[in-house]
Amino acid sequence: MNKKRISEEMEKILNKQVTNEAWNAEIYLAYGAWADDQGMTGLSNYLFRHSKEERDHMMKFMQHIMQRGGKVKIDQIPKPLENPKNLKECLENLFEAEVENSEAIYKIINLALEEKDWATWNFLQWFVKEQIEEENLVEELLDRYNLISGGGEINGSDLYQFDKDLSKEEDEADIARDSSIEKQ
Template identity: 55%
Template sequence: MNTKRLSDAMEKALSDQMNVELFQSHIYLSYGIWADDQSYGGIANFLFRHSKEERDHAIKFMQFILNRGGKPNITALQAADRDPSSLTECFDLVFKHEVENTEKIYNLVNMAFEEKDWATWNFLQWFVKEQIEEETLAIKLIDKLKIAGGDQATDESLYNLDKDLGSSPDDAELARNATSENP
């Protein structure tokens, strides 16, 4: 008996989005490494925590596919195009990636609606809400940097921004607290 409750097209689309979320995690990790290399430890930790959050999103997609009788397909991740040249570019790229991800989520919602796959449509509503939060967070990053003076910010302003982002609350564990037993 076939117990799969997803169309083949939906199963593939959800697997593709799972891989997009893994790529987003990869991007945040890459930008975090860049920030750390630039001596922005707080910003790096902020980006590392968001890398974990994006990975958790991928796991949500994986689990949903499995729960609906499908089999997720993991693909190879591409590398980040390049390191940002400045904090402004870094935060602008974060926003750009979040907007692109929102569009992908909306496409999945439309697909679920067209297929009358209400279980998937309902599942995706969490991601619609999450993307509103993610875009808002990215806009706030850009705004905070502008308030600090953008790329012409003083060392003191950048120090305070770095400190602020490093200590901002987040659901994800701090990257520096990870161990092999508790990744």
Template identity: 50%
Template sequence: MNTKRLSAALEKALSEQMNVELYQSHVYLSYGIWASDEGYDGIGNFLFRHSLEERNHAIKFMEYILNRGGKPTVTALKAADKDPKNLKECFDRVFKHEVENTEKIYNLVNIAFEEKDWATWNFLQWFVKEQIEEETLAMDLIDKLKIAGGNEASDESLFNLDKYLGQAPDDAELARDATSEKP
């Protein structure tokens, strides 16, 4: 008896996204190594934690595919981009990666919708929400660096930014979660 509850096309697309999430983990790991090597251990720690979060996203896709009777396919990862030249380039790349990932998630949602695979469509809503957080977090990185002075930031500003990001929560504060008591 065939127990697969995913179409071949959706199974392939979900596997591809699992590999995208693994690549994202790879990229964050690479950026964290770069930041630590540059002396930004707090920023490196922040990026290492984010690398683990991206890996966990890949595991979510893997488990979902398996739970729906499919078999995920792991592919080789391409090398991460060359090291950024500075923190601005690093944070800009983080934002770019997150926007590209959001577009891939939206494509999966469209496929699930077109196939009327409501279980997969529902599963993907978690990732839609997650990408809002991811993009917000990336924009926050860019904003905090701008406030610190951007590429012309003083050593003291960069020290404080590094310290802050080393201890910062991994989740972004979202405007939709604001209340009058907690703006």
């Protein structure tokens, strides 16, 4: 008896997303280490916490594949992005990575719709909301940065304050974590 309730193509694209989320976790880890090296401990902790959320996303995709009778294939994770030149580039790259990830998720939704795979379609709705939140989180940081810098680079006491404000933002990151796999 075949208990598999996702198509081959769906299984493949969902597994690809497992790797994608793991890759995002790696990016946040790498950038967190970079931020620490730059002396930005507020940003560093913020990024490390976020890395954990990306890992939770990875687990959610794995669980869905398993629950639908599919097979999880853990693949090699691509190298994270190169270290950014500065804080501006750091935030811009993170924003782009989040938008790219949303697009990858929308592709899976399109396939679910095509295949009338409503179980997967329903599962993905959580991610639609989560990605709106994630894009907004980074966008807000970028907006705050641009406001302070007026388009250029920030340093000195402005940079210190930006980093210090981030260290107070634990609760905001926790909101996204509330819906993580551990709390279900």
